[in-house]
Every structure is written in C-alpha cells, then in structure tokens.
Amino acid sequence: MSRIGRKVIDLPAGVTVEAEGTSLAVKGPKGTLRIPLPPGIQLEKQDGHLLLKRETDEQAALHGLARSLLANAVRGVAQGFERHMDIVGIGYRAESKGKSVTFTLGYSHPIDFPLPEGIALSVEKQTHLIVSGVDKQQVGQVAAKIRTLRPPDPYKNKGIRYTGERLKKKVGKAAAAAGGAGKAG
Secondary structure (H helix, E strand, O other): OOHHHHOOEEOOOOOEEEEEOOEEEEEEOOEEEEEEOOOOEEEEEEOOEEEEEEOOHHHHHHHHHHHHHHHHHHHHHHOOEEEEEEEEOOOOEEEEEOOEEEEEOOOOOOEEEEOOOOEEEEEEOOOEEEEEEOOHHHHHHHHHHHHHOOOOOOOOOOEEEEOOOOOOOOOOHHHHHOOOOOOOO
C-alpha cells in the first residue's frame, strides 16, 4: 500500500491540471510544468482536489512517485521554490549580471555561472544568494552546482553553503599534535 500515493492534492485557485497523453500539464500563475504519468496511473479530479489511482499493486512505487511529482508541480506553479545560500570567507562575493552570476571565491580568476532557463538568482549583500524557480528539482540542482564552485572547507568553514547548514569543523594538524599524541618509546 502506498500511503503517499493515496493522499489528496489540494488544487489552489488559478492552477489547472490537464492530462495530455502520457503526461500531465500543470499551469499556474508562475508558469507551466509537464510531468510524466506512469502507465497504470490515472488522474481523478474531485471539486478542487486531485487524486491519483493505480490499476494494480504492481505500480505501488510509481503511484507514490507520481503523486509527489504532481504535488511538487502544483506547489511550484502556484508559489514557486526557493533555496537560500550563504557565501562565507574574506573577499568571497557574488555579483548578478543579467542571466549569469560572477563569483569571486579566492581563486586567481572570477567564475561566471550562467543561469539555466526558468531559474532566477538574486544576490543580497554580495554574500547571500536566493535561487528560485518553478521546478523543485531544477532549483535544487542549480543550488548544488553553485555549492560545488567552492564547497565549505572542513578546517576553516569557508565556502558556499546552504543557509542553516550545520558544518562540523575539524581540528588542524598542529592542534591535534599538541594534544599529547607523542611517540611511545
């Protein structure tokens, strides 16, 4: 039994969902998304709610997946998704230039990062980034790519991190040696 697949999806005002062959077209005030509908899963509309039903128990895993993808698409076209990031380090900063962002991250050169279609990035105070868009997967993927430009250093905690991310700081080599780890002899 798929507990997630049986949950009802509330349809906000201004959002429409239409079945088009083997996919669903979700349209709303923020944009349009198309999500695939696995074979054996049907969409039912009930007075402002959406429900996905499956034909047999063989589609249980796909039932829950299809429901989650549809719920994320409905929320995305109605409200959108955001991912907040912080840049930590002396001299580290970002600057937005149209459809690209220029990062200064302690390398010998600035890094130009082109933004894909459907993603918006706003820079606040040169060290706080907000990645936003309609597609949850695409927003998370772009945020992960930005984070890989300079991942947080475990010794100094400098780099690009998600806001609220907890990092474990490692002790340096000198501090570990001063702790009494001498030779036995």
